[in-house]
Amino acid sequence: MFDKILIANRGEIACRVIKTAKKMGIRTVAVHSEADKHALHVEMADEAVHIGPPPANQSYIVIDKIMQAIKDSGAQAVHPGYGFLSENPKFADALEAAGVAFIGPPKGAIEAMGDKITSKKLAKEAGVNTVPGYMGLIEDAEEAVKISQEIGYPVMLKASAGGGGKGMRIAWNDEEAREGFQSSKNEAANSFGDDRIFIEKFVTQPRHIEIQVLCDAHGNGIYLNERECSIQRRNQKVVEEAPSPFLDPETRKAMGEQAVALAKAVDYTSAGTVEFIVDGDKNFYFLEMNTRLQVEHPVTELITGIDLVEQMIRVANGEALTITQDDVGINGWAIENRLYAEDPYRNFLPSIGRLTRYRPPEEGKLGDGIVRNDTGVYEGGEISMYYDPMIAKLCTWGHTRGEALETMRNALDSFEVEGIGHNLPFLAAVMDHPRFISGEITTAFIAEEYPEGFSGVELGEDTLRDIAAACAAMNRVAEIRRARISGTLDNHERKVGEAWNVYLQDQSFDVSIDADREGSTVTFADGDTVRVNGSWTPGDTLARMEVNGRPLVLKVGKISGGFRIRSRGADLKVHVRSPRHAELALHMPEKMPPDTSKMLLCPMPGLVVKINVAEGDEVQEGQALCTVEAMKMENILRAERQGTVKKLNAGPGDSLAVDDVIMEFE
Known part of the structure; x- marks a missing residue:
């Protein structure tokens, strides 16, 4: 077994690999950019090597710098995590030439399946159903528009070497295809050093279901069931689960066997994932194969009990799988x-x-x-x-x-x-x-x-009443604290009342509280009574309460006259007042926000890549005004309405904070 492994990655996946390596008694080496010198993965590793400036294309994806770190540390093997160099055949080639084990598939499999254009051609040749599309290289935006018209909108523009939602755009018309091609090309170049783009038909109403495979160099290959990854935004997964609530055992078996057959066709070893689009009739179509560990691998580990990182390390060490298909269940x-x-x-x-x-x-x-x-x-x-x-x-x-x-x-x-x-x-x-x-x-x-985007959560009546009762009980605890403090200072004790008004989410509840050593009984004006228990004390930012025996977890902040409560996705201002204070509060004016309707504000911290207009230009609703890049994603900001540009406050190359004014309108 290896004595020392270098993790050519950062963030949570680097930490994840380090945990398994430590469990196996293997020393670990972290690499880090200047921005990550105090990162958690650097603290967790046994050794750390600095590899360059913050941008990934000057540090984490520079093969020569990673190879130098391997040489300096004496690492015998490298785990690439996901993203960065994980699917770069040149990196696998460099490791092989240096006699360093790659904890991943062989170079040939990466080239065959890691490149999405090549993988689709191979899948089609193997008789696997694939989504209609154009697999050739696309020279420019006009060719992209022509191909999109031939395939039929909507289409998906994808980076050939892409992953993680980078370099992907959906286009519903010629203009979006033209803009999407250039943005996808730019993102692909910045994220992967490869700007090739292909186009395929975008299948509406699909489910995204993927099969985890595990293969060794001795001809053994198994599938570890599926993951449902359909909750996505900007083509990037947000929620995953295993197993899928949609598949039946027959479809699962068919997809799993096809995934393993595809992996064996390219002599695949290590962990990998075959992704499918599945329609409402359970017809499935090959989408792509990711020749690496997936972000969502933990859900597979939780239902199978198999440590995928450990298996990858053992396969890279030349060991045969000790797990058979019959050993893989769903727990x-x-x-x-x-x-x-x-x-x-x-x-x-x-x-x-x-x-x-x-x-x-x-x-x-x-x-x-x-x-x-x-x-x-x-x-x-x-x-x-x-x-x-x-x-x-x-x-x-x-x-x-x-x-x-x-x-x-x-x-x-x-x-x-x-x-x-x-x-x-x-x-x-x-x-x-x-x-x-x-x-x-x-x-x-x-x-x-x-x-229209996410604007928060409106809680139902029953949940609001539970939160109101909990906040009334918490307020009583806070009032007792305040009364004791005032009693100490003023040499008298202030009585804490029983009647209160709780106002939240535009609803008002009159309640009375009867407290004892075990908790509080809160009675609403309509006679409904609930029992509240919990150990919250003033200053705690988390309240673990029970309302009529039901658990209720609240994140708690202090505001004037009450609490800021966050629970179940809602962010609430909860005012707990005496009946007289509640009556007076009805007459308080509401503060109005400033008018920013004639300004284009930067919606996120980022770098201005392009300004599309000049001062004095007339713009139409939906017209592209500028492009801002943040976290490797290009964002095109558009005019919300017709108007005339009065002043430009920023230009290409400027770094902006949230709500910085990019331009003003007459």
Whole structure:
């Protein structure tokens, strides 16, 4: 077995590989850019090597720098993680020439299946159903438009060497095909050093289901069931689960056997994933093969009990698989939510900054389920603009899908993140969405259910009453604290009243509280009575309460006259007032936000790539105004209405913060 492994990656996947290596007694070497010198994966590894400036194309994807780090550290093998150099045949070639083991497939398999154009041709030759498209190289935007017209809109423009949603665009017309081609080409060049683009028919209402395969160099190959990855936005997965709520055993077996046959056809070794598009009749079509470890591999590990990273290391060491297809079962259900540094209230645009608070739920058992959190950050760490915005993968397991889902809800409510925009509220909303609960999902779920973007969660009456009762009980605890303090200072004791008004989400509840040593009984004006228990004390940022025996987890912040409460995806201002104060509050004027209707504001921290207009230009609704790049993604900002450009406040090359004014209109 290897004595030392270098991880040619960063973030949570580097940390994930280090954990398994430590379990196996193998020393680890981390590589890091200047931006990552204090990163968690650097702290966890036994050794660390600095490899260059923050941009990935000057550090993490520079083969010569990684090879020098291998030489300097004496590592015998390299795990590439995902992204970066994980599917680069030149990197595998360089490792082979240096006599260093690659913890991944052979170069030939990477070339055959890692390149999406080549893989589709091979799949078609092997008799595998593939999505209609044009697999040749496309020279320019006009050719892209012509091909798109021939295939028929909508089409998907994809980077041949792409992955993780980078270099992908959906086009519904000629203009979008023209713009999408250039943006996809630019993103592909920046992310993968390969700007080749291909086009295929975009299948509407599909499900995205993938098969995990594992092969060794002794002719053995197995599949480890499937993962449902249909909850996506911008072609990037957000929620995954295993198994799929859609597949039956016959379809699972057919997909699994086809995936293994495809892997064996290219002499594949190591872990890999064959992705399929599946329609409503369970017809499945080969999409691509990822010749690496997938981001969502933890859900497969949770339902099979197989450590995929350990298997990859053992296969790279020349060992034969000790697991047969008959050994692979499905134990329970697992769900993964990807925590992104993105602001869901701003159309999921990237957010950067310092994590002033980062407290994931405790890993291990939670009720009848299990919680796992794969992460690469820590409290006080910096979220950089240079890399992918994913900062953690929260996974839960349960005996059934319902149990895994309820464990996930409680885990999301317990996850504390402050200092940056993040998608925790959105994830909580998805977990409570009737369509997701039923399993009736497609890759169009987010577009269909949130067509105007995510604007928060409106909680139902029953949940609001539970939160109102809990906040009334918490307020009583805070009032007792304040009364004792005032009694100490003023030498008298202030009596805490029983009658209160709780105002939240535009609803008002009059309640009375009868407290004892065990908790509080809260009675509403309509006579409904609930029992509230919990150990919250003033200053706690997390309240684990029970309302009539039902668990209720609240993230708690202080505001004037009450609490900021976040639960189940909702962000609430909860005012708890005496009856007289509640009456007076009705007469308080509401503060109006400033008028920014004649400004184009930067929606995310990023770099201005292009300005499409000049001062004095007339613009039409929907016209492209500028392009801003953030976290390896290009974002085209468009005019919301007709107008005339009055002033440009930024130009190409400028770095902007959120809400910086890019241009003003008359």
